Amino acid sequence: MWAFIHKLGSPKWFYGISARLSPWFWAAAALLIVVGSVWGLAFAPADYQQGNSFRIIYVHVPAAFLAQSIFVSMAIAGFVFMVWKIKVADMAAAMMAPLGAAMTFVALFSGAVWGVPTWGTWWMWDARLTSMLILLFLYFGVIALRGAFSSRDSASRAASVLAMVGVINIPIIKYSVDWWYTLHQPATFSVTSRPAMPVEMWVPLLIMVLGFYCFFIAVTLMRTRSEILRRESNKRWVRELAGEVT
C-alpha cells in the first residue's frame, strides 16, 4: 500500500499511467454526455408540472454534483499534499480549481435560467443558491491565493489550507435544502431511497452525472500531466521525453 502511494506520488510514474488511462475517460465522457443529452432532451417525458423546462435538470444536477465533488477532491488532495508532501497531489489540486469554478458557474447559470419559468425569478437569497455562490467565491479564493505567493511551496500550502477549511461549505450546501427549505427543491437522488422520478427520467440523469465525472477525471489527468511538464521541466526524464518527441 505504501509503495503504491509513493509510486503514485512520483510525477514520472503518474505521467505514464495517466497517459494510458486518459483516453478511456475522454471516450466514456463523450459517449455518456452525448447519449445523456439526446435522451434527456428528446426522449425523456416532459414533467407534468414544469413541462419541458425540467430538461435543464440534465445539465444542472451533474454540474452541481461536480462543483461540490471537485471541491472535496481538492481538499483531499490538499490534505495528501500537506501530510505526505506528495507533489502530484498539489499539482492535481491546482488544476481542479478552475474546472470546479466553471462547474459551479454552470450550475448557477442553468439554475437561474431554470428559475425564470419555474419560480418566476432567476435569483433569490435562498440557502442553497447562496451557499453555491459562496462555493464559487471559495474557488476564486483558492485560485487567487495560489497566484498571490512568489514561493510555490507557500502558495501550495495556503491553497491546501483554504480548500480544507472551505470544504465545510459542502455539507452546508447539501443540507441547505432540508435545514432552510425556502425555494430550492430537496435532492433528487439519495443513496438510501429510490428516486422520486420515473425510470425514463432518472436514467438519462444518471448517465449525464457519470459522463460529467468522467469528463472531470479526463480533464484533471490531462492538465495534471501538463502541470508536471511545467514544474518538472528541468528533470532529466522530461528533457528526454522532449527529445524523443522531436
Add this chain to the structure above:
Amino acid sequence: MAFESLSAFLAMGGHGPYVWAAYGATAALLLGVTLHARAERRALLRDLRRRARREQRRGASTPDSHQEGHARES
C-alpha cells in the same frame, strides 16, 4: 420521442429559450475547457521541444546533450 416534430422539439413547449440557453452555456463551457486543456498541453510540448533542440545545438558534446540518452551519464 417526446416531440412530434423538429419545430416542437426546438420550441420545447414554449420553454425553448431557457432550455437552449442552459444547454448552450454548458456545452460551450465543456468544449472551452477541453480545447484549453489541449492547447495548454501542445504549447508546453512545443516549448520543451524547442528547448531540447536549442540545448542540442549549443553543446552537442556536453554530457547534458540528448543525443546519446542515458549512456553518457558517467
